[in-house]
Structure formats: structure tokens, C-alpha cells
Amino acid sequence: MILITGASSGLGAALAASYAADGHTLTLTGRNDERLHHIARQCQPANICTLTADLSDASSVSSLFDKLPSAPETMIFCTGSGYFGSLEKQEPDAIAQLFSDNLLSATYFLREAVQRYRNTPLTCAIVMSTAAQVAKAGESTYCAAKWGVRGLVESTRLELADKPMKLVGVYPGGMATEFWARSGKEMDLSRFMTPEETATMLKKALQHAEHGYVSDVTINRY
Template sequence: MSEFASKVIVITGASSGIGAATAKELSKQGALLSLTGRNKERLAQVADECKNLGAKDVLYVVGDLSKQDDMERIIKETAEKFGEIHVLVNNAGFAVISPIADVTLDEFDRCFNVNVRAVLYLTKLALPYLEKTKGNIVNISSFLSSMYTLPGFTIYTTTKAACDHITKSSALELAKNGVRVNAVNPAVVETNAYTNTGFSEEQSKAAYVEQAKLHPLNERNIKVEEVVDAILFLASDKATMITGNCLRVDGGRALTGQ
């Protein structure tokens, strides 16, 4: 039996990409899932797929992580249904790709609200439950969070640097309570990220082809499943003495500085 069987796991940004893939893998292991996202139709579809894959039970809560009330409702409804929380996966993210000269404060606020403010506030809200279960948190950051960046990514990379610091600071603070906090920092993963920032399908495909060449290991982009494997490892009992770690899943790309 999987160690995740009957454990309550909250996953944000679960309607697509890394969040959906994580939910589906945990479903195969009999987890109890609380999924959240903004798109009700897609979220409901993922929830149904999770049930069919073996999830013991699935709650889905439609919510916008830029809104305080929605974040509070997500944790409240999870606690009301399941009574406890074992793992929080802060996966939801928003990217702004724009030259500094064109950036708006609305874009800045939206990106920080989802990528930083929500990570911190959901950690606070889930903490009383995680302390009781000696649970853990996995934040989804980026390999661009520290030493590396790209033109047009100023806001996004700054939010991911903040995410790493939340990970490390909260890991140190919460260690005394037996709660671990780690992050997964992937390089380019082929999801819907580019189209969500305004790229056409053709532009998105072309961008992924060019990005693939920059990953030294096998010269390909990161598979969603490879990020999921890292999330599940950090959330598992195999990582019982790992906290405050930002685990790069980048095919060696950070070594190149590109």
C-alpha cells in the first residue's frame, strides 16, 4: 500500500499541467485529494479522472488565489470534508513575460499575488492541520529563481526568488513543529504556460523547440512526470530529513547560465 493512501493532499492549480498530473499520480496511490483552480469545467474533469484512477475521495474547490476569501474557503472546505491535511502542494503560478518598459502594475500585482502572497497565506492557513499530522509543504518554483534569468522575465523570476525564500525561511521556522517545507524548481516543462501568457499555438511550439536545445541532458524539455516524481519524493517519508531544499529538475540547464 502506498504511503499516500488515505492522506489528505491539497493541490493548487490542479486543473491542468503539473498540478493535474500530480493529482492523477496520487490518485493511483489512493490519496484523498483537495483540488483547486479557477476553471470549473477543467477542474471537474480532472476530479472525475482522479476518481477513476483510484483516489479514495476528491473534493474540488473553484477559487482565485489572488482573493483572500477564496484561499480561506479552500482550506476551510478541505478541513470540513476531511478533518485533516497531510500535504500542501503550492503549484498554482502565473507568468508575466514582458519588457520592463511595457510592464503594468496590474500585471506585477497579479503575478505576486498568485506566486508569492498565495504561497505564504495558504501555508499559514494549512499550518494548524500540518502541525497535527506532522505533514509537509511542496512549493513549485523555477530554476530561474536564483542565479539565472531571461529578458522579459523580470517579474516572474523575482516572484520565484521570493518563493524560494519563503520555502527556506518557513522550513527553518516550522522545523521545530515537525513540518517540512521544500520546493521543486523545474526548467522548461511542456505545458500550456506559453499559451497562457498570450503566445499562439505556433509560437508556443517554436519556443519549446528552441528551449529544448538549452537543456544539456538529452537536449529536451522536462517531462511533467519528471516534476511529479520530484514532488512526490519530497512529500514522502523518503525525504523525512529533507527540508528547506530547492530541488532543481532542469536537465543541467542551470549549469549553463542560459
């Protein structure tokens, strides 16, 4: 079973469609129940379970894992949101929401996953952004949140050094998704990757051999 978070739109939805086409059993989660069911219907006749969850709430994360139909072989965390603009013009409530959607959600998800599956041979991919690698003007708080997630992933990976559970850090560049409209930042998306292109490249990177795996994936756009 493959667990995909943030599956109601963007990269998460594209990954769901791609894995479903290959016949995988999927569990899809997100905050919007209606959109999750819409994605699941598009992926039929694959074996799909949908579970609504707010990953920025620790109890909701715990409940999500309690409800999983089976232990996953792969988990792909695609949850997140954007908020941009010069730092002095950003609103405190929006900044707090940004950190909740990105850093808190990743922390609660990974904490629960490690507690339950640290001794299980599975792959957990945490999707971030190239903003977790390079500072960008006008994206100060977004970079801060994503850099925080990167620190979380790299530090937790050290804690799992002798365990069969493997963490993969994923750093995609700009994708042409609804993310930008919700972030409030106007962008020319004509040269951005589609989520389907990104999903195809990520799926290939997550294939591993008996004695090795790809620990970090950067997917740049031209």
C-alpha cells in the first residue's frame, strides 16, 4: 500500500493517478473530503482508500495512522502551502498558518510514522521545494518553513541510520498547480513543470535496489 498525503490536488493528485494506473493499492489523504473522493473516482478501478485528515493537528495525524488499512510500503508526504511577499508586509496570522501547514504538519506526520514504522522496511518521501535549498527574496518565511522541514528530515534520517525505514528528501522546482493562486503570488507558469511530469520523475527516483536507495531528489525545471 502507498500512502500519499496532500492527494487532493497538485503533485499528490498526479502521483495518485500515476500509481493507480500501475495497479497499486493506495490510501489518499487531505483536508478536503470532497476533492479527495473526486481524485479517487478519477483513479478507478484501482483499490483506493480515502481518509480526511488535518496534518497540522497531532491528534488528527494519530487518528489517520490508526485508520490505515495496512502498513504502507511507501509514504509520500506532499502536504504544504505557500505565502509570499517581503517580510515586513507579511501578516502574523498568515505566517503562523504557513508554518503550521508546512513545518508542523511534516513534524507531526514524521513523528507518528517513525514511532510506528521505524523497524519496518519502507520508504518515506517528504516533498519540500527547492526553496529548502536556496534563499529567495520575497519568500523569506516560506524558505524558513521549508528549511525547517529539511532540518527535520536530515536529523531524523540520522536517528534512523541503523533502521530499515528510509527517508527521502524531495526538492521540486516550480510546478504549474493551484498552489500559486492560493499563495497570492502572481507567476508566469508557462515554463513550469506540470505535476504529472514531476510525478513521473519522482516515481523513478523512488525505485530502490537491494543494497541502495536515492536519499535526496532535486527536480529542477528548465
